[in-house]
Amino acid sequence: MRTKWNLSSLWSPRHPRVRSLAGQVLLLQLVVVGVVLLAVAAVSVHQSTVEFRELQGQRMIAVAENVASTPVVRDRLSDPSVERVLAPEVDRAVNLSGATLAEIVTPEGVTAVSSDPTRIGLPAELGGSDVLTGRAWSGDVVVDDRRAIVGHVPILTATGDVLAAVSVSDDYPSTWALLSSAGARLLLYLGIGAGLGLLGSWLLSRRIKTHTRGLEIAEIASLADHREALLHSIREGVVAVNTDGIITLLNDSAQELLDLSGDVVGRHVDDVPLDPGVRRYLLTGEDGRDVVLSTSSRMLALSRRAATSQGHKIGTVTTMRDSTELASMQSQLSSHKSVTDTLRAQTHEFANQLHTISGLTQLGDYDAVTEFVGTLTRRRAEISDAVTQRISDPAVAALLIAKTSLAAETGVSLTLEPDSRLHALDPELATDVITVVGNLIDNAVDVSEGGPHATISIRITDGDGILIEVADSGPGVPESMREEIFSRGVTSKTGVPGGRGIGLALVRLVSAQHGGFASVSDAPGTGGALFTVHVPRS
Template structure:
């Protein structure tokens, strides 16, 4: 088993390949040699098939042409006067074979046949060009000559496959007196190939030579294109590639120019929540979040997308897309991704704490100014004015605190709202709490998430409301039927076509916002989804936007 680390993966891969394939190269043939042998086998099969067809055609041609020739020679021999005279004798002639020997020999000499014979109606050989066959018995089962008709066909003569032509010798009243039989042995396979013509042999030889040359050239080309790697090396490389890709924690997904997934490792499957088979399918058909799909299949693949943050419904992902090329030709894109959910959550909490810190800093500055005023009044001896100023400041702080704490019992959420009220006032925006709001003390974990939701929603609402008339943000919280959070502003609102996009990759509807913004609403949707809730955005009558978050039943302390 191969153990590979992310640091020395390449070196280990090369070393393991050399060790694992050295023995294979000594024991087996190379890929080029194996392909050459296979091609030679194919060429041999083709040549055998061509030869078999040629033999079959030559055999058929031989049967048709020579069969008619055998009948013609048999008819000529049967019409010879001495043959007819001798076969018409009713008494047995012991010298018949000797008398007719010249005629049967002449038939063989004139036709080039292998054997010429005179048979009796029962198949007995009366005269033959082969004297040893005189008196032998021939099977007339397939012939039609004993029925008075000329015939040619295949038969075995002394174990030799032969073509025979037979013609009956008839009496004046139509009786079969004898049978003139002329036969010729079928030529050998080589003879049939030769009979097909010398050009066929030339073509077969030329085809074999061209097949050998083409096989050799193709094997060389394959060896060049595979970089000299053999079968075992290619298989080892493929195994190591799969092992490395599927073992790394980061997600890797490759998409070709047609928008089909060509690679999806285990990390990408988990991060994108892909459960079924995805390789070979269009990227928009496997259930990937639309925001991720739009990045994986961009309009211009030549543009790289580095460290793009996308918030899906369950995760915050940091993706980097690069174009993929092979031999100078673009073949698609490769995108790597990592899970930034925890980092984004910590960033949101840090942002909330920073907001509180900024509020405290602003309040400290405000208190310093107030103390300076009080100090100046004391030095002037305006003690009545000091008493009136301190009373006014005390009442104002008490009103803000009472307005929140009477409706919000959770101390962390109440503190956030008080701090946000002061911070919004510094920006010239009034932050109001809906009088119908109600929130009991929450479980600490849930309170932390509610602070994240409220902090991001209020910060966005305050930012877009600055400069509007009136500049106001209204917050409503209700835990009597689940937990709902409502934040509305007097800003420009959210265009309808952006109402889904603002919850994904760093999108913001605020102009002139420096980089790094836009993650707040993504965190809102992520935290909401983790609690099984929903978040919606709508227009406010008269202008502005309203964000509504609904969670399941709140967990109280």
């Protein structure tokens, strides 16, 4: 039954629906636009303030110097009604310069004349000015709680003494006035920027909503959690590789089947300790074709499919299953079939021999019957003695005797090398040796059958572990296939379907499980293949 996911069920009635992802992005973009506008405005205000301070500071000093150099000001400073006499001069300075305030200050720092009559007699706001020491100064002061830019110029005597000081100040404009002074163009640019920012934010939110299929944050997170849970709980291994050969997904089963440890996601396939056959299949395997590969500890059934998104290939997904037990059962079935074929061949042979004996008996040639039976007995004894004298393990010896008869039935001569020696084995190791020897002989018979000089030679030695060598008179194995030949479904035999090849894969698997090895090279003298397998006893 196929499970259907209802996205609306991901929301629980007990949890209120939060703002949508598109809405959150839109709100974030609006905040960013607002912050940018405030930053631009702050920079504009700062620049306008700096320009106002520099320009107005120089202008205030120029106005103050103009008042200080007026002859009537110098001449009437000592007049008892100086505040009334010089009032027109300070008013004129204010009117002509546009300043906020103009004053004449006594050497004691008291306002003597001012364009604001209420300040006469009050202490002047000099700030950090050193005008009373005879130096002109420009800077910021606070006048009646208002920040202003002021210019101070001293009125000196001929001997350099300070008679008084002229102070001309202008209040700093408001923030809005500073922004306005930056020009209508700046305000226009800010408005256009704000409009474009709002439009871009809205379009981005719509695009995000489209690409997320209308899902919200909680729904996406829930789907991701379900995906991880499903991928890591299934029994089959799953490996995803992108178009650059980077592993993007590896579930727990795949990590166990491939004997990997640590986090390999994000690494290139070539940088991961994989069996060469598996690595080659992940990178260059044929999509849609199931294969079975043998590693050092398992027989794996792999299936590779291309992964696409919106019509574009984004990588491949390979699933794998452990087929070690299945391969073992297939090997056992093959062994049983081999025994059946051997029995069939022997039955056929015995039937022919019985027919011969029956015919001789009917002819009354009993001497010929005796001679014929003796010949058969000696031949059977020679085959058995040739094997049992060198092979002490009864199971392996029985296999070699049966395979010799079966090979002879197909026209192939199977011989055991004279220097072969094998002691008795424990039952478990004997079973594995039988699997190796039986599969190697079956493979050799298949490739040698029908040849002009079909021969197979076997050497089994029991020294530093069990060394098995099987040489045939077949076409041999090309050097480019000598590693691949031990993979399931790969064979060098012409006319054999791709489903064959389980025997050599099992040979490699059995030897690797014991810590040994399996290899193939050219057979000396025959031009065929020489398979060498080493199976340690421990």
